[in-house]
Amino acid sequence: MNGLDGGRPMNGLGGLDRPGAPTSAGAWDERSGEWLDDHDDAAGAPAGLAGERASEDRVSADRGAVVGTSVDGTSVDRASAARPDRPARRTGADPVKALMHRHRELCERAVDPLDIAAGLEAHGITDRTAARFLHRDVFSLAEEMYARTPRDGEEPPGTQPLTPPRARPDWILLTLLPGALCAATVTGLHLTHGQSRLITAAVGTLVVTLALRAAVARGPLAGRHITRPTATRIGWLIAYALLGDGLLRAAATGGPDALPTGTAQGPWPLTVAPVLALALSCAPAAWCAHLLAVRARHRLSASRALKDFATSAKPLLLATLALYLGALTALLTLTGTTLHEPAAYPQTLTLGALLLLARLLTAHGFTQAPALVLTAAASAEATALATLFAARLPGCARLATPVQSLLDIWGPAAIPTIACGTGALTLLLHAMRTLTRASAHAPQDHPC
Amino acid sequence: MDNRPSRHRLVRIRSSRCEPPGERRLPLWEIGGVLVRIGLITEGGYPYVSGDARLWCDRLVRGLEQHEFDIYALSRTERQEDEGWVPLPAQVSRVRTAPMWAAEDDGAGYGRRARRRFAEHYGELAAVLCAGGLAEAPEDGSALEADRFGNALYGLAELARDEGGLVGALRSEAAVRALERACRSRGALRAAREARVPDLLTVAAQLEHALRPLSLDWYEDDGLGAADLCHATSGGPAALSGLLAHHFCDVPLLLTEYGVRLRTHYLAAPDASPAVRALLATFHGRLTAEAYSRAALITPGNGHARRWQERCGADRAKLRTVYPGMDASRFADVGESTDCADPDSLVWVGRVEPTKDLVSLLHAFAEVRKEETKARLRIVGTPAGSEGAAYLGHCKALAAQLFPDEAEGPHTVGDNPVSFEEIGDPELLSLADAYASGAVTVLSSVVEGFPIGLVEAMLCGRATVSTDVGAVVEVIGGTGLVVPPRNPRALAEACVALLRDPERRERLGAAARARALELFTVEQNVAAFHGIYLEIVSRTPVRRVVLDDSGDPLPFAVPAEAHVPGRWTERPHGLVARGGPARPQGAPVRATTIPATGGAR
Secondary structure, eight states, rough: OHHHHHHTTTTTHHHHHHHOOOOOSSSSSSSHHHHHHHHHHHOSSSOOOOOHHHHHHHHHHHOOOOOOOHHHHTTTTHHHTTOTTOOOOOOOOOOOHHHHHTTTTHOOOOEEEHHHHHHHHHOOHHHHHHTTTSSSSSSHHHHHHHHHHHHHHOOOOOOOOOOOOOOOOOHHHHHHHHHHHHHHHHHHHHHOOOOOHHHHHHHHHHHHHHHHHHHHHHHOOOSSEEEEEEEEHHHHHHHIIIIIHHHHHHHHOOOSSOOOOSSSSSSOOOOHHHHHHHHHHHHHHHHHHHHHHHHHHHHHHSSHHHHHHHHHHHHHHHHHHHHHHHHHHHHHHHHHHTTOOOOOHHHHHHHHHHHHHHHHHHTTTTOHHHHHHHOOOHHHHHHHHHHHHTSSTTOOOGGHHHHHHHHHHOOTTTHHHHHHHHHHHHHHHHHHTTTTSSGGOOOSSSOO | OOOOOTTTOOSSOOEEEOOOOOOOOOOOTTTTOOOOHHHHHHHTTTBTTTTTHHHHHHHHHHHHHHHHHEEEEHHHSHHHHHHHHHHTTEEEEEEEEESSOOOOOOOOOOOOHHHHHHHHHHHHHEEEEEOOOTTOOOHHHHHHHHHHHHHHHHHHHHHHHHHHHHHHHHHHHHHHHHHHHHHSSTTTOHHTTTHHHHHHHHHHHHHHHHHGGGSSSOOOOTTGGGSEEESSSTTTHHHHHHHHHHHHHHHOEEEEEEHHHHHHHHHHHHHHHHHHHHHHHHHHHHHHHHHHOOSEEEEEESHHHHHHHHHOOOOOGBOOOOOOOBOOOGGHHHHHHOOOOOEEEEEESSBBOOOOOHHHHHHHHHHHHHHHHTEEEEEOOOOOOHHHHHHHHHHHHHHHHOOOOOOOSSOOOBSEEEEEEEEEEOOSSSSSHHHOOOSEEEEEEESSSSHHHHHHHHTOOEEEEEEETHHHHHHHSSSSSOOTTOOHHHHHHHHHHHHHHHHHHHHHHHHHHHEEEESSHHHHHHHHHHHHHHHHHHHSSSOOOOOOSOOBTTTTTSSSOOOSSSOOOEEEEEEEOOOOOOOOSSSSOOOTTTTTTTTTO
């Protein structure tokens, strides 16, 4: 191999233009070609007229001739001349028809005459072969074949359906990981006390964060373009779900007087159930995104116009979101009853919807809107907390009025619900416009 | 490294540049000599170690050391880029590379005006694609369509230069929608009207890939604009880069094609849907025609490529066939020696593939054995890929079936008259040894491009029997026997004729070697390109201001030449046979000068 490669300078050049091996159902070698020819003749001209016979003979004499050139003038034509008794091959009066029959698939598939010419050359037909069909070159032979191929009436072969993405075990396992680790951490928090509880909490947070990163790095939730860094905002939103309600309540009543103890009791209680439910919902989220991708691919294959796809993709998107929210509700109920905590439905469901939509948009290449909306939601929550503390400054007591009145009417859940709910709604409206575009679901791995 | 002013944040395709190691060479000025600065554009080739045609480019660059080369390389795969470069000679002043396999889309959208510009140009492009290919459009309409295509292409290129972000835009919904609108419009191709949404997405993605050279930052005055001429070493993306350099910087373009790129596109994706194939065939056809019409000269590598180029609308006056050059020194010993190792053996050398039709060769050899009982056949070559390996196994089995082992006498060990060998075996240390080991070299392919093995056999001074495929007749030119492909009997008779006649064999071999030394050596290749470079430069006015030693502009340093765009004389009719695109008779219309709003509709 090396000897050949190193020694042959033009290998690469030949490679540029290497014709493909024949793939058609037509005849490939001489014998099958003859077989096809003969059958064609037998069907087309059962009883040849005298005139036809004459032309057949002429053509077959042509075909039998051996092209031979040599410097010393002797021709290899002797080869065929020496065997006059060989039975003349039966060729129809219309040799091009036989050729078209042989390359039927090529002709039907061709988009222009050059396409046929390229295919014919790949099958070894040269200008000298074309001369036998009374054509000057392969191009004019291909033009005749293209013109004679019937094109009207029959339905062109349809587009092959796009291959839907497969569920792969690696991302399935990875999306289960954050939930499992989070559950382990919660168990650890319940079993430990004092400093070891602190260490458990710190280690648990770190491990769950890493698992989350790994879960969204591949599979249907993975972003395919450069993503904007949104980890801090998401981290803040989840931290608020964990600590925010307790802090808000404590702040409204003049606290907090102590750091959280890591339990649901005390002056600054932790709400672990929603966070655990969110971590567990990574797996359903990935499955929902996967289902969306698969169904969207099917719709893509089935739709003829871009508008059709947009129309059919809208209910799909809504169904995906509803499915996820259903799963999240079930998980919330489960964690709430297990941990004996009040399941904070409104704020967790809106947060879940916000996170899922942001991730879906990012995964399909729309990174700007999720980053903006996440920032807005996070800062709204931060502002609510900040106003409560700022109101303690002398003369600023009125700053706390809006948050305080919200707290009085709906309780501390109102703040995250409103922030995340508005964000989720905005993203949903955006997604209804962008995720229903065909280009958002275009397969990425095109052969180039 | 990006060389643009910092206010531009435009480059989407990373482009790197570097100077070769070693001292910077000062240009050699000779009396009467001309230093030409050549921008050599390659795609997936030189200077990458695994590139196509790297040896040819390397010999060209090394052979023309009086000139200066800037290499602009598009790499085809990440692996190719990782494998590194071949050592570069001192006349290569710099190398800039860009990946064709990765284009970053930063997600930043266009503003309103840029969006409108994009929609306008892309819509125009889509409309041209849906209107049909070169072969179908009527004569008069074709020129108009070609102009619309050029305007749309250069419009997109200018947009990429001004605003960047073309990669994202080409994949956006706006692009897909423009394609859909064009496909559904009146007068669209029948295949295009059948296009479904997946087809549109595929076409958009493929167009994005094909148009990646538009996003490069090469077309500046310190990039390709600084070159005296652009030499695109293949069609496709490299030619597109050359076209853009011609458009933006008025650098003349020399296009070399050893294999016809358009033909490769036709053969590339036989399974795609008709709409995708039709639209992409039109795109590549139009792009090729545009490159042919703008190129100063076109150098096909053989008559086959030349015929394709003529068919695609290349002007015959621009075509200069330059045969690829081969290193003749390796074969000098064998070629000049008169003794022959084995007067009864036939040799086949090459890569083992189904298209080489070794089966037919074995059947022919069976016929040869009936006439010449002492004949032997040596098949020298390695299989190409798994398919080739399977084919080689098949051939070995067939050889064992057809020819039983035989021995000289009752007491010697027998051997098969057909042997399968590889270069590197103890007996065959080099390629020349392989050719030297036989009296007659046989080529039995059914499909062939430019037959390198045949040229090597000619350089070795061997008589040859080959099948009439590809450029064989053009290469052999009467210095060997040619038989039709897939005709074992004719092949056998030609072989027997040569085996029986050593004198004729010698005569043919000497003639073949003389012909190969005349036509297919590196020297003729390099000399031909040298002449072509000078010819192009002599016809192109110098656009730069020449500075004197103190850095002041030197007036009248270059002669003022008349440079008239378009043609002086009317183009002779009938050169482009049967429906090839005809350029407009007058001066070409440039995209820059006209705001394209409603220009062509």
